[in-house]
Amino acid sequence: DIQMTQSPSSLSASVGDRVTITCRASQRILTYVNWYQQKVGKAPELLIYSASTLQSGVPSRFSGSGSGTDFTLTITRLQPEDFATYFCQQSYGTPRTFGQGTKVEAK
Amino acid sequence: QLQLQQSGPGLLKPSQTLSLTCAISGDSVFSNSASWNWIRQSPSRGLEWLGRTYYRSKWLHDYASSAEGRITINPDTSNNQFALQLNSMTPEDTAVYYCARDQRAGPDFWYFDLWGRGTLVTVSS
Numbered sequence: 001d002i003q004m005t006q007s008p009s010s011l012s013a014s015v016g017d018r019v020t021i022t023c024r025a026s027q028r029i030l031t032y033v034n035w036y037q038q039k040v041g042k043a044p045e046l047l048i049y050s051a052s053t054l055q056s057g058v059p060s061r062f063s064g065s066g067s068g069t070d071f072t073l074t075i076t077r078l079q080p081e082d083f084a085t086y087f088c089q090q091s092y093g094t095p096r097t098f099g100q101g102t103k104v105e106a107k
Numbered sequence: 108q109l110q111l112q113q114s115g116p117g118l119l120k121p122s123q124t125l126s127l128t129c130a131i132s133g134d135s136v137f138s139n140s141a142s143w144n145w146i147r148q149s150p151s152r153g154l155e156w157l158g159r160t161y162y163r164s165k166w167l168h169d170y171a172s173s174a175e176g177r178i179t180i181n182p183d184t185s186n187n188q189f190a191l192q193l194n195s196m197t198p199e200d201t202a203v204y205y206c207a208r209d210q211r212a213g214p215d216f217w218y219f220d221l222w223g224r225g226t227l228v229t230v231s232s
Contacts, residue, residue, distance in 0.1 A: 001172075034218045043205055043222035044154070050216040087154060091217040095171050096144075096209070098154035 002026055002090050006099035012107040019075040021102045023088035026069075032092035033071045035064055038101075039084045047086075048073065078104070109133030111206050113223040119230050125193040128183070129206030129223055136182045136189055137162045140211040143189045144219070145180060147228075149202035159209065160189055196230045203227050 003026035013019050023033065031051035036044035046055045048064040051071055061076045075082055083106055088099040115127035129143070136143060142161035148154050158170035160180045170178050177194040193200065208221040 032216065036219070043207075043225055044219070045222075046218055046220050049212060049218040053212075055218075055220070089154075089219070091209075094169050096156040096219075098156070100153045 001095055002029060002093055002097050004088050004090055004097050004099040006086075006088055006102050008102060009100065010103040010105060012105050013078050014107045015078055015080055017078045019078055019082075019104060021073045021086055021088075021104075023066075023071045023073070023099050024069055025071070025090055025092075028068045029090050029092035031067045032090055033064070033066065034089045034091060035062075035073045036087045036089065037082075037084045038087065044087060049091075075104075109221060111208065111221055111223040113204075113206055113226050115226055115228075117227050117229060119196050119228065120232055121197055121230060123196050123230075125191065125196050125200070125204075125228060127191045127204055127206070127226060127228075128188055129190070130186065130188040131208075132187075134208065134221075136184060136187050139163060142209045142217075143180075143182070144207045144209050145191045146205045146207055146219075147200075147202040148205065148225075151199075152202070155202075157191070157193075198230045201228065201230050 005024045033051045035048040038044040052064045063074045065072050085101045085103045087101050110132045112130040142159040144159040145157040158180045179192040182189045203225045205225045206223040207219045210220045
C-alpha cells in the first residue's frame with residue numbers, strides 16, 4: 001500500500017497568514033494526489049485534484065503543487081472559514097490511501 | 108440533485124453484521140466513469156478506504172486487505188444504490204462510515220468528489 005505522510009499534524013495560524021501543508025508519498029505517484037478539507041461533523045470536501053487543479057467553486061487562495069513523492073497545499077491569506085482539517089489522498093493505486101490530516105487552528 | 112443518502116443502524120453489538128446503504132441521486136450506479144466506495148474514519152485509524160464496486164461491462168469489486176474476508180459491497184441496481192456489509196464487528200470497527208463516489212477526471216485522474224453525510228457506527232456490548 002502507498003503510505004501518505006502529512007506534516008505538520010497541526011498548526012496555529014491567524015487570519016491573513018500563509019499556510020503550507022506537506023504530504024509525502026512512500027513511492028513515486030506522479031501527480032495523482034488530491035486534497036480535501038474537512039470541518040467538524042462534516043464529510044471531507046474536495047479542494048484540489050491531480051496535485052494542482054482547483055476543484056470548481058474552490059477559492060483561488062488554495063493552491064497545490066508537487067509531483068513524484070512530495071506535494072504541498074498552500075493557503076494564501078487564511079480566512080476564518082479555512083480553520084479545518086486538511087487531508088491528502090493518493091489516487092495512483094488501490095487501495096486509495098489518505099494522509100493522517102493537518103488541523104489548522106486559530107492562533 | 109447530485110447526492111448520496113446513507114441509511115443504516117448506528118449501534119451494534121460485538122459479532123453482529125453492519126449493513127449500510129447508500130442511495131445515489133443525480134448519477135447512475137452503472138456509470139463507467141465512477142466507482143462507488145465505502146470509507147470510514149476514526150481517531151485511531153484516520154480515513155480508511157474499505158472498498159468499492161463499479162461497473163465495466165460487468166460488476167467488479169476491490170476491498171482493503173484489512174477488511175478482506177468479512178466485507179461485501181454490492182450494487183442494488185433496482186434502486187440505484189449500493190450497500191456495505193461488514194461481518195464480525197468489534198469495538199475497533201467503531202467509526203464514522205461514509206459512502207463516496209470516486210469520479211474519473213480526464214483520462215486517468217480520480218477523486219472523491221461526492222460524499223454521504225456519514226453514519227456514526229458504535230460497536231459496544
